[in-house]
Amino acid sequence: MTNAELNELKQRYVASGAASPATHFAARAKNAEIWDADGKRFIDFAGGIGVLNIGHCHPKVVDAVKAQLDKVMHTCQTVMPYEGYVKVAEKLSQIVPVRGHAKVMLANSGAEALENAVKVARAATGKTNVICFDGGYHGRTFMTMAMNGKVSPYQTDFGPMPGTVFRAPYPVPYHGVSEDEALRGLKMALKTDANPKDTAAIVLEPVLGEGGFYPAPASFLKAIREICDEHGMLMIVDEVQSGFGRTGKMFAIEHSGVEPDIMTMAKSMADGMPISAVVGTDKHMDASGGNSLGGTYTGSPVSCAAALAVLEVFEEEGILEKSQTLGDKLAKRFATWQQQFDCVDNARNMGAMAAFDLVSDKANHTPDADLTAALCKKAREKGLVLLSCGMYGNSIRFLMPVTIEDEILEEGLAIIEDSLKELVGNKASATA
Incomplete structure (x- = not known):
């Protein structure tokens, strides 16, 4: 046509x-x-x-997808698991810079990964609040719309957003927000709105995506890590757009040396096939009950084959x-x-x-x-x-x-x- x-x-x-x-x-x-x-x-x-x-x-990804199509297209990994899912989990756990031994759940999209990261954080901490940042983008589902630091076009027309999501400034000196001012705003949010005893996590992109491609200073990321540790909150890093080699490292957070508790990733993870992941410290990832994480198509065999091929391409090329x-x-x-x-x-x-x-x-x-x-x-x-x-x-x-x-x-x-x-x-x- x-x-x-x-x-x-x-x-x-x-x-x-x-x-x-x-x-x-x-x-x-x-x-x-x-x-x-x-x-x-x-x-x-x-x-x-x-x-x-x-x-x-x-070509390597195309060949891997074609080969997988001749084997298994779908079973739902919670009904009958398959090699690809556990191999992707193994590979990711070996390359992510989270604290301690990592465990993985696979999903379909960046938004779905962020939704599940919040679920994991709430289960692991027993708290509910989430703090995000101005200019951040995390998805188009209701929870992630609430987490986004920009109204239009993502929240327009869709009514009230979920509660218990709070906002802090992101450091962009070019637009008048210094690192000190951003940290002051975050600490003020913890005093005025998001009581630390009720706050499960701080979620941020190490480089703003939709918000303008502004990298967070390493010192700012280290300060976030310290604040989370001080108050028993989890640090969740959204690498959906910045991950898989975009910044010259496999993940942008690696430029800072900071180890988050949970990371989310998607986009270039499988070179166009729909897949995403939540990767976190094992004690946090294991906090929720059996069958509490997942979905019908999460970590499909075909997408897992593509993801494994992508990781090989990174090593070979x-x-x-x-x-x-x-x-x-x-x-x-x-x-x-x-x-x-x-x-x-x-x-x-x-x-x-x-x-x-x-x-x-x-x-x-x-x-x-x-x-x-x-x-x-x-x-x-x-x-x-x-x-x-x-x-x-x-x-x-x-x-x-x-x-x-x-x-x-x-x-x-x-x-x-x-x-x-x-x-x-x-x-x-x-x-x-």
Whole structure:
């Protein structure tokens, strides 16, 4: 079918809240390239929102999925378990930096992993409150909507959110929130709203995802660890977007040396197959009763096969090194753009988890969401899939596969540069 025919079906049958505004439909893909239903080629700087760190249709993953399809597609692991589930659990327990011996439960999505992490924390501590952070994103289920640090579009139209979720500032000095102020806000929340004796966990992303790709300072993460230990709360780290090599480490928390109690992960865990995990210290993971964690499709045999193949690819192809190299290339190009364009500001990266902001006034850091939307639109017209993010809708984030070929990376970056020139001109910054 053509793009036009598929768009007509989309408008007729897909709920508007779930329908993509994009008018091109993916027909096939390879590594960092996608071809639509009409045969047009796109360079992919989105990676399915951070799902394809090792690229579209990695041959090793495709082969593992095909082989598993000839064996077992589904039994539900709580009815009759299978090798893949326990092998994924074994592998994850060996690589995550949680405290002590790790145990694992598998789920289907990042939101489901966060829901279960909260369940585990409540069972392990006997407490109910959860503290999250401004700008954080954890999912679209009701509990995770309440945990998100941004209202629109995730909470809009859906009525009251679950209670016992409290908010603290996330340190983003560029937007006026220093690390000291963030810690002061957290400690104040523990005094005014979330009594520590009733608080099960503090949940945070070590690098904000939807909130703008801002890394938390290592000292801030260490302070969170100390606060949790002081009050008998668990530290839950959400690595759904930052995990599996995006930042140059397998998990972003590794840059800090901090050991959380529980970690959640999904997205690039299986190169596009639906799977997620909650990994935590054994005494916490074992706190709830039998059959209290799980679901019909959690840790499906096919997704487990894909996840195991992904871990092999990391070992065989030096993915972490490629992520750091890609991040260095992006940082260099961003620095050039900051000098070249008045509108490009606040470039940042941790490995290949990279972003910059578009502003109308560098001196005052004034967000320009309209220009950001225009850049994404123009890039798409030129054959580049590009995503924005951030509390103010003005951050351009980069989630291309870390396996992207050099010439395709350069082609995509050239599209961004050309698009900026068309939108704002080639003005030298006042600081150039």
